[in-house]
Amino acid sequence: MYVRGVAKTKFGILNESVPELAYEAMTKAVHDAGLPIEDIQVIYVANFAGGPLQNQLQLNSVIASLLPGINIPIIRVETACASAGAATFQALHMLKSFNNIMVVGVEKMTNLNIYDTTKGISSAGDLILDQKEGLSFPASYALVAQQHMLQYGTSEEDLALISLKDHQNANMNPLAHFYEKQVTMEMIKHSPVVCSPLKLFDCSPVSDGAAALILSRKRDSDRDIEVVGSALATDTISFCQRKNLTSFQAAKVAAREAYSQAGITGKQVDFAEVHDCFTIAEIVAMEDLGFCEQGQGKKMIRDGETRLGGRLPIGTDGGLKANGHPIGATGASQIYEIVTQLRGEAGKRQVKDARYGLSHNIGGVGGTCAVHILKR
């Protein structure tokens, strides 16, 4: 199974609506794949906030409205921030029955006030156990960060290094939310506290945007990138049924399965897009994916191993932190970056001689995790 076409819109605070954003990504993706839209047999639309923030559900039919006269199966997939990862997982399974499937992730989030936006995003947490107690996602990851600091000695400085690296990468990505934003260590360290110990620059932004993938059963050209591992795992939605906050079991299970399919280990991954919705999430991901031992993520950061040019570059597009995080589009955007890198089309941020790229897409605080491994 191959990724034949990829596309994404600019991420950021945009004027376009959900249909406009989706249409742009879809149009560019079929163009990139060199396929007429009529050759697409199924579409998965990944979206999270259509209900809580936009009051627009049945997005499958909205997508159908963009393709008048094509009455193919279109299905909306929602697993919070892992929606596009889950849609891709689902689409790859469906390739056993179809030749070409599109995944389009789309989100519109910036046209609301902070109160409604925070509440809407919080709907990915448990209604009673989390939301009622005011546990927003920044607060959840703040608790994760604190536990990691207590258990492994990870520091705020380590988190700041991740943020700085992500912003540097985003400055090489014209489609990133924070493209051309000059961010310094001073700015990061002195940014206001959002949920202690996390500061503003530890948090991914609220973004609009869309990304689309064309998945095909057969290889058509040298630009097609093979998917060698695809796995999805789930875990409890709330911390209340967990024992450990510093590691996400869903990520470990999904990674183990994806590595098994690909016949590799975490040590053989050349670069990765991980779900760094908050800087601490990048360290947790690195450890769950086996890039290092549990608790040793900080060392990789301090040694610069995850920077462009390092042993295992992470978040070459800027990551969720600086590329942006339009929730439903994120998982597709991660695969867009992996494919762009493996094709050798990443320009200034190109990773040299990469063979295996991995995407790690988390929903909630580890409630869902989709891992995909692509090979050049």
Added chain:
Amino acid sequence: MMWRCKNCDKKWAYPVDKCIFCGQGVESTISSKLTVRGITQVFVPSTDHKKIPYYNLLLEDEDGNLQIKKTFKKFNLGQRYDEAIAATGTVVAVSSVGYSVTEATKRALMLIGGIKVKPIDKILIKPNIVLAKSASTGIVTNPLVVEGIIQYLLQIGAHKNNIVIAEGCLEGVDAAKAIKKAGYLDICLKYGVHFSNLMQGKFVKKEIHKGISVQIAEEVFTSNLIINVPVIKTHFQTGVSLGLKNMKGAINHQSRKTMHQSDLELLVARLNKVLPEYITVADGTVGLEGMGPAGLGDPANLGLIVAGKDPVAVDTAICHITQLKVPRHITEAARLGIGEGDMNKITIIGEEIAVVHKKFQPATGRLSPHPNIELLDGKPCSGCLNSVWSSLHSIREFPAEALSVAFGSQLDEETVSGYGKIVAIGDCAFRALKQKGHEIEALKGCPPGESEQIEFLRRWLKK
């Protein structure tokens, strides 16, 4: 609160009764020893959590179970988090309803120090089942709260044959229909407890104020323990209808009219002075705000159980939680020494009021549900009040020119003057207006049936 399979040790944060893995029964556990394992100070507001900063605590119990708690208080890592502090004096427990109303109710009873009963003790549980409505309306007490109380009582040794759910519905309301509609019949059948229609038993006459006597159901005085289970709601005549007010359901219909025709708030307090002591377990799962206590109010999801052994303290605390003015019947009850009405002397355990408070819309608004019909308030009792409301609600879209409907016995010249076309509903309004020499068309009855009222009003609306 966790649910655990005794056989395979699987745990759930949701109320499940059977293990899906091994098929064995599942037991619920309430965490008692909680330790602060994580703290974050939150500076991001959201629609339901606008006041910042607050803290989210990561708590761990003695079995390693985790839970999240919002607080405005400062804690340190490793510190004990005690829900039930060693409180002296007047205690009111506030228990947040998570996924289980019954467990939250049992927690509230434990927080107030529990109850002691013997198998031979007669226990009377007095919910509010004023009308034949479901609990989702906020008009009647949620039967799950009563179920939680029954489960607790059975656990501590009470005998099912000695537990009675008792209520006196409004005049004209079929009690059998009401307990079925509200879900109490199912509870009775499930636990083998009885329902007692307080309006069909014996009464004891008690003078509650100078020259004013009421007939109180005898069962109230023959029970060893009374648990009063009001639903938290607003009331356009008494501000709120909570524990003190709910006990009015134990007096006969004529006595209720007597109270409504006099100083209702004073008499609610005075009534409680002659009643035996009782425990209050107030149902705030779905309360009622706005023009309560019935159909004109709006359901308000409060998600709390508020309990205590001091009825005045419980009612006072609820007023603070709902940010409603403490009405006179509560302050008067405090003055009479029935309980503590000073929030500074009441210890809240369980949840913090600052975290769980929810502003209720007070019962100040237009009395009539029909846009063109004015209701002239002659202090009707609940019988006329609810039936007239219901009738007007039924014809609220029926086009009408301006019409005024008088009801209740306290119709003075000031109340009825200045209105054009006036009709009266109910015997009390008819008599009151006739005594004052008014020749007004009236529909007699105590109260007249709703279908009669609708027909009567429609006839007048056509004129």
